[in-house]
Amino acid sequence: MNEPTVVEQLLKYLSGTGWEKVMYPYLNSSEFEYIIQELQDNIKKDKRFVPSIEVAFRWMKECPFDQIKVVMMIDDDLNNLPSNQGIPLSSNNDKLRSMTDFNEKKIVGKYTLRSLVEYLTADTELFNYDLVHWCNQGVLMIPCALTQRLEGKPHYSIWKDFRARMVEIINEHYKAVPWVLVGEMTHDYEYLIDSKYTLPITLNPLTHNWTKWVDITLGNINKPTINWNNSDKINRKSIILRQIPVSILEQEEQEELSQSIKEKNELKESKAFTPNYTGIVQCDMDNKFIQIYSDANKAAKSVGTIATNIKQILSGIGKSCKGYKWYYETKLPKEFMDANPEYQPQILNSSVL
Numbered sequence: 001m002n003e004p005t006v007v008e009q010l011l012k013y014l015s016g017t018g019w020e021k022v023m024y025p026y027l028n029s030s031e032f033e034y035i036i037q038e039l040q041d042n043i044k045k046d047k048r049f050v051p052s053i054e055v056a057f058r059w060m061k062e063c064p065f066d067q068i069k070v071v072m073m074i075d076d077d078l079n080n081l082p083s084n085q086g087i088p089l090s091s092n093n094d095k096l097r098s099m100t101d102f103n104e105k106k107i108v109g110k111y112t113l114r115s116l117v118e119y120l121t122a123d124t125e126l127f128n129y130d131l132v133h134w135c136n137q138g139v140l141m142i143p144c145a146l147t148q149r150l151e152g153k154p155h156y157s158i159w160k161d162f163r164a165r166m167v168e169i170i171n172e173h174y175k176a177v178p179w180v181l182v183g184e185m186t187h188d189y190e191y192l193i194d195s196k197y198t199l200p201i202t203l204n205p206l207t208h209n210w211t212k213w214v215d216i217t218l219g220n221i222n223k224p225t226i227n228w229n230n231s232d233k234i235n236r237k238s239i240i241l242r243q244i245p246v247s248i249l250e251q252e253e254q255e256e257l258s259q260s261i262k263e264k265n266e267l268k269e270s271k272a273f274t275p276n277y278t279g280i281v282q283c284d285m286d287n288k289f290i291q292i293y294s295d296a297n298k299a300a301k302s303v304g305t306i307a308t309n310i311k312q313i314l315s316g317i318g319k320s321c322k323g324y325k326w327y328y329e330t331k332l333p334k335e336f337m338d339a340n341p342e343y344q345p346q347i348l349n350s351s352v353l
Contacts, residue, residue, distance in 0.1 A: 018065030058086025069138030075183030
């Protein structure tokens with residue numbers, strides 16, 4: 001009997017979570033086949049990595065697809081911890097509870113549990129560091145790299161397409177879910193996210209009262225808030241909003257959230273989310289014009305990729321996709337105009353595909 005393939009193992013592992021249906025097309029795509037091939041090539045070159053593929057998807061298994069309330073994308077060296085067991089920022093190592101120096105680089109990397117835990121509670125020894133209790137409440141914790149080399153270097157480039165695909169999947173099914181983008185790498189993805197509720201932060205130092213922001217946002221969209229501490233014994237330093245109706249939050253907090261959302265929407269419109277009717281121009285690597293499309297979906301279909309990959313290039317994340325350069329027609333650079341001196345805008349032209 002043939003051994004099950006990696007994809008078959010993953011689909012079985014995710015069975016009953018809803019993810020097996022949502023992820024099926026991608027897991028059977030050439031893009032995911034490339035990821036598996038790269039990991040297998042690493043093994044052949046004796047470049048071992050952790051964790052196993054199934055464990056790498058635990059953050060997905062523990063947060064069923066139809067129960068997502070919050071999305072966190074995490075660029076975090078805490079994934080260097082062999083004890084995280086597939087949950088970013090997490091640890092099942094009880095020794096961490098008694099550590100006096102959370103900042104020891106060889107143990108926790110450049111982003112630290114100290115920033116997270118000391119914000120949530122003064123009783124660090126009682127905190128449940130296995131953050132599966134967040135996942136089980138609907139917090140989807142997407143790591144920027146699902147695997148890493150044994151010496152600790154994350155496979156960021158291998159999982160690049162996967163990150164883009166996750167953004168596209170959430171965009172398609174969850175229009176109003178709050179996103180928390182942890183770490184500088186994730187901040188580049190803010191302009192690809194359709195939801196108006198996005199918050200970029202760092203954890204070292206902690207740059208925002210982010211759990212409070214999440215709970216206020218959930219209250220505003222009529223979703224239950226998160227029990228971040230998961231312990232009734234903890235002496236909470238911060239307000240636990242699950243115990244306080246959002247309607248009685250301070251007026252200034254409500255106004256601050258509304259203003260933040262308004263500013264982010266204005267920024268998205270001005271910097272990245274140029275309306276699709278402006279046209280998306282495809283050209284070769286020498287900036288020679290090839291075709292113009294009415295939206296990213298049509299452009300992506302023409303070259304066999306997903307729309308988020310095209311949007312990444314349009315937003316300045318990367319230089320090319322599938323061997324082509326991509327521009328909004330209203331933002332054509334000088335290099336393009338020099339290479340195509342006779343080009344005429346086609347925004348209202350019927351030739352736009």
